[in-house]
Amino acid sequence: LVIGKVFHEYAPKMSVYTEYCINYHEALKTIRNLKKSNEKFAEFLNSMATTKSELRGLNLESMLIKPVQRICKYQLLLRDLLRNMEKTHKNRNQIESALSEVKRTATKVNDAMKDHDATRKVVDIYNTVLDLPDDLVAPWRKFEVEAIAKVVHVGSDTPTPLEYRMSLFTDLLILCQEDESFWGEKTGIYRCHSVFDLTNLTNVFHESESSKTFEFKYKKITETGSAVAKYVFEFMNASTTIQVARVLQKQV
Numbered sequence: 555l556v557i558g559k560v561f562h563e564y565a566p567k568m569s570v571y572t573e574y575c576i577n578y579h580e581a582l583k584t585i586r587n588l589k590k591s592n593e594k595f596a597e598f599l600n601s602m603a604t605t606k607s608e609l610r611g612l613n614l615e616s617m618l619i620k621p622v623q624r625i626c627k628y629q630l631l632l633r634d635l636l637r638n639m640e641k642t643h644k645n646r647n648q649i650e651s652a653l654s655e656v657k658r659t660a661t662k663v664n665d666a667m668k669d670h671d672a673t674r675k676v677v678d679i680y681n682t683v684l685d686l687p688d689d690l691v692a693p694w695r696k697f698e699v700e701a702i703a704k705v706v707h708v709g710s711d712t713p714t715p716l717e718y719r720m721s722l723f724t725d726l727l728i729l730c731q732e733d734e735s736f737w738g739e740k741t742g743i744y745r746c747h748s749v750f751d752l753t754n755l756t757n758v759f760h761e762s763e764s765s766k767t768f769e770f771k772y773k774k775i776t777e778t779g780s781a782v783a784k785y786v787f788e789f790m791n792a793s794t795t796i797q798v799a800r801v802l803q804k805q806v
Contacts, residue, residue, distance in 0.1 A: 558648030561632065565655035572666045574621050581618060625660045632656060672696035679721055683730050685746040690726075698722040698801050701794045705729060708769075708784040715788065719744055722798055725752050725805075752805040756782060760799035766792050768799045 589596040603613040632653040639646055675697035680690045699722050704715035718729040727750040733743045750772055760768040769786040789795045 557632075557635065558645055558652045561628070561652035562648065562655055565652065565659050568625060568656070568659045569662060571621060571625060571659075572663045575663055575667050576670045578618065578622055582615060585614060585618075625656065625663060628656050629653065629660065669696065672698075675700075676723065679728075683721075683728075683744045683746055684733075686728070687746075687749060694724070695726070696724045698724060699794065699797050701789055701798070703729075704788040706786040708786060710783075715786075718747060720787070720798075722801055724801075726750065727752060727802070752802065755802060755805050758799060758802045758806050760795065760803070763796055764792050766790070766795050768795055768802075770802060 585599075589599065599614050603609055603611060609617075632649060636646070636649055636653065639649065673696060676691055676695055679697070679700075680686055701720055702717060703720045704717055705720075706713065706715050716731075718731055721728045721730065728746060729748040729750075730744040731747050733741045733745055735741055754773040754775065755770055756773055757771040758768065759770070767786060767788045769784060771782050771784050774781050774783055787795075787798070789798070
C-alpha cells in the first residue's frame, strides 16, 4: 500500500488549508453580497452551475466548502481502511501513523480557526459598542464569551441587580448597557459601563456547577490608593456561569 506513505508525507503540508478555512466564511459573505448587488454576476454563476456538465450541478458555494470538508474526509477514509484491515497487515502501522498525522493537522487547523474567530470577535465588539478602551484590539487579546448578566456591586449605592451585556476576553471583562431614548425605549446601541482588568482580581468564588451565580473581589486602583470591591454575577444558565468562572479563576 502506498496510501499510508503518501498521507504520512503530505499530512504536515496540509496546514495550507488553515488560511483557506479562516477566509471561507468571508468568501461566502462576499459572494452573497455580490449576488445581491450585481445581477449579471448572479446570472453568470447560475448559468455556470446549470450548463457546465463538469460541475455536476454544483454552484460556487458548494465547491468552496469542499476543501473545508477535505481533512475530515481524509480521517474517515483512513479510519475505514484500518477498520477493514487485518491487525497483522504489514502496512497497518503506516496507516495508523498517517491517521495520527492527519489528526494533528486537523487540530492545528481548528485551533487556528478558533484563534482567528476569537480575534475577529474583539474587532466586532470594538466596532459596535461605544466608549470602549481605545486599545481594546490588541494581538494578545482574544474573545472568550458574551452573555447577559445581572450584576450586583455589593456595598454600592445600588444594591439591586442591574442587567448588563458582559463581554469576557482573555484579560478583560467589560460590562455594557443598552442606551435608551428620551421616551425610555431601547435603542439597540450599547455603551461601555465598566472595564475590569483581570489581573486585579483577588478572589473568584463559584459554589457549584449547578449554580447560575458566582462572585469575585476586585482591587480598584485609584490616584489615592486602592480598595477591594465585591461583585456578584447571575447568568441565565449554569453552563455560561461555569465557562466565565473558569476563565476568571485562571487569573487569580
